[in-house]
Amino acid sequence: AQTVTQSQPEMSVQEAETVTLSCTYDTSESDYYLFWYKQPPSRQMILVIRQEAYKQQNATENRFSVNFQKAAKSFSLKISDSQLGDAAMYFCASKRDAGGTSYGKLTFGQGTILTVHP
């Protein structure tokens, strides 16, 4: 079974500053994927970034980057140059690689509410 923990219920950042959201996970699998999803007030979950566990290089998508520490089972999200539109609930999630019975099942953390101050 996989578990995902987000220990920061709420975070805040000033516009244009940088913020890091924390996530730890636990899995017995050797092959898995990690994701950060954003859920704005519209409620639609939007994929922010993904990381394949077999890749050592940290994933980057424009202003969003991750710090993936496989041994420590840590997967933090860094948002640079924060914008008002980044305000949302952020979820860390894991998925077992294909071949297991978990198929497409995503396991989510509890979420972190990010507030961006102008």
Added chain:
Amino acid sequence: KAGVTQTPRYLIKTRGQQVTLSCSPISGHRSVSWYQQTPGQGLQFLFEYFSETQRNKGNFPGRFSGRQFSNSRSEMNVSTLELGDSALYLCASSRLTGTTEAFFGQGTRLTVV
């Protein structure tokens, strides 16, 4: 390209009734997963369908069921509704199953009174 469409967006039902929620995946996507989101329990996996077959099921009572049609559209049904079933129900589709990204709909907000 149209996204994942969930209908209805809002629903109010009475305890004991049953409800059916619908999810139309992105064209070409064959995998559909359902999640329940509540303030107390967070996001919990309900089930996943791929090519009309249930591939995986979460830890929910048998009152929760689903199906997938040949066009990949999926429905989930909750019978004998309880107050605790009030939640946001999210549907996600992906092209295949397993490793590909999931794209979510905007959800159906179910309120049981």
